[in-house]
Amino acid sequence: MLTAGLIVATLAAVLHAYIFVMESLTWTSPRTRAVFGTTEQEAQATRQLAFNQGFYNLFLGVVTLIGVVAVFAGFTAVGAALVFAGVGPMLAAAVVLLVSARDKARAAITQGLFPAVAVVLLVAGLTL
Template sequence: MVVVALVLAGLAALVHVYIFVMESLTWTSAKTRAVFGTSAEEAEATKELAYNQGFYNLFLAIVTAVGIVLVAAGSEAAGAALVFAGAGSVAAAATVLLVASPDKRGAALKQGVVPLLAVVALLVGLLA
């Protein structure tokens, strides 16, 4: 079950690296604006906020990835703590998005289900 958890956490980390790219690098592009449903004017007005938010996503992905590497290298306790922190934070942020903006349910589920499953699978795997 731990391996399943690490694969799921890795997928969640990859999604958040992609979100980082969109928010911090391509925020004002037509393709990214279509994903987020923003106009050119809205994207231009919010690009500094998106840039910063993108880095939050990147840092959570890095924490999760380092945790995966540590578990794989045999440092299960430290690695699991980082996976719980990274994937758990991503799942919690998705929950906040769902509660605060119910119209963004699809985005919240896309961002939050996989890391939540990773956290649950890791917990089950460690307790087994």
């Protein structure tokens, strides 16, 4: 279960790296605007905010990946703590999105599914 949790946590990190690309690098492109449901004017007006938010997503992914590597290197306690420090806020942000914007439920589920599964599998793998 631990290995499965780490694999799913890695998928969460990869997804959040992709979100970083969209928010920080391609925010005003037609494709990214379609994903986030923004107009060109809205994307231009929120470009700096999205740029910053993208880096939050990237940093969460990086912390998660460092934790995964640490667990596989034999530093289970430290690695698990880092993985939880990465996927925990990913999951919390998805819950906040779901609660605050019901019309964004699909995005919240997409953002939160891998972290939620990772948390369940990691807890099971560490306690069983």
